[in-house]
Structures are given as C-alpha cells and as structure tokens.
Amino acid sequence: MIDPVELYADDPTSCPVAAAVGAFSGKWKPIILHLLAQDELHFANICRALPKASKKVLTEQLRELENDGIVVRRPTNENRPRVFYSLSRTGKELAPIMLSLYKWQKDRSQKEMSDAA
C-alpha cells in the first residue's frame, strides 16, 4: 500500500507523508485552517483573530496554503476592496485528519501526565 523506503531515501521531501505534513506545517497554519473551517473570512478578520502574527507572516502562510490548493483566495470588486479566504475542497478533506491528530495529541499528553504521577 505504501511505497518502499528506498524511494524517499535520496529526497525525504518526496515522501507523500512528508509532503502532506509540510503542507500544514507553519507556525500559524493549523490555527488558520481551524478558523477557516468555521467561516469564510476576509484578511482583516484573520489579522484580528491572530493579533500576535504580523501581516507579512499571515500573508505568506495564506499564500502557501493557496499554492498548495488548500485555501481559496477570492478578491471582491467592491468600493472597499476585500479579499476573502476559504477552504477548498481539498482543504475540507483535511478536517478528519486534523481531528485524528488532535485526538492523538490529547491522548499522549494525557499519558505524560499519568506517567509523571
């Protein structure tokens, strides 16, 4: 089912799992995806929700997510120009995987607590 190790030994970034992980590794990406899972938002909303992140960094992370086909960027033609961001179909397919990651993490931090006791 999964390809043999030798295929990736020369270039580990070619491993599909690594590529998938790379697609949402970035300091603000998981929380951006979490935000967009609930609503389509315009840029200023995202900035306000994440005041600790600079516009530059948010722009970068959004661009990367867009280039990876995970979010969709939609500028409007209003008087007050706005740019909306939302999850693509591919982005929405990430939701159950993120939920598994969430559960796995909760589980193991639980175990750490009981180990320490």
Next chain:
Amino acid sequence: MIDPVELYADDPTSCPVAAAVGAFSGKWKPIILHLLAQDELHFANICRALPKASKKVLTEQLRELENDGIVVRRPTNENRPRVFYSLSRTGKELAPIMLSLYKWQKDRSQKEMSDAA
C-alpha cells in the same frame, strides 16, 4: 469537540494539532517512522538506509522522537555495543494517521495532474 481559536491565538504552538504536527515534522522523521514501522533497527541500520542524512541529524531526530514518546531507545550490553530503536505504543498509533496523510497527499497530487491537463 475541538477547542475555540482564542485558546491558541496567543501561542499557536499550544494548539494540539500544531503540537502533533510538530512531533513528526523534521526532514527525516516521516521516513524514520516508516522504517521503524517495519522493524526494530539499530542505529547503523538507520544510517545505512538513509545515507544522505548525517549521523548528527539522525541522532537529533531520533532523540526528539524519543523525547516525544514516539520511539523507544534500547541500548544493549553486548561486547559490540549497539542501540536499537523501535516504535512505542504511541508511535504505532500514528500509523493510521500517516496512512490518511499519505492518501490525502496522493489524492491532491492526482488532482493537480488532471488540473494541469
């Protein structure tokens, strides 16, 4: 089910999904996990399987995986000292998640191909 955004807005690394992703982001970690999913291996085996990675980097990544409770380090007391690495229980629980990531990635690279056509 999942915590609200405000909980992580100040420190995005506290988001469980980000923490989970962090646990296996590292250039060689996915492929190391893939290797160990099949066998318990000693350090030299891992080095031989991944000749492009320096011992220093492999040691670092293995130590991080160990500190995260994902792999188990087992030194032996033989004449020729060896150190075995294997997946912990928590590490094995990652397998189905990695499979989902694998499928998700294959899916979307498929779509890219057909989009380009």
Next chain:
DNA sequence: CGGTATCCGATATGATACTG
C-alpha cells in the same frame, strides 16, 4: 484594505572531524 520592502535574530539542516 490588503498587502510589500527591508532588515534581523532564531532555528534547522548539513559537512566534517573527533571520541569512548
């Protein structure tokens, strides 16, 4: 409003040599 431009420090990865 939705960005860019510039500069900077921190972290990640790597090449190489050495050690018990």
Next chain:
DNA sequence: CAGTATCATATCGGATACCG
C-alpha cells in the same frame, strides 16, 4: 558502534515602515 563538537548555510518567523 554510536555518538559529540565545531562551523557554516539556509530557511523561518518577526518588527517595522511604506504603498496603491
């Protein structure tokens, strides 16, 4: 065998200021 030490480079994230 299984590392550690040292040094170099690259990418990432951030502060700040400016722009159409």
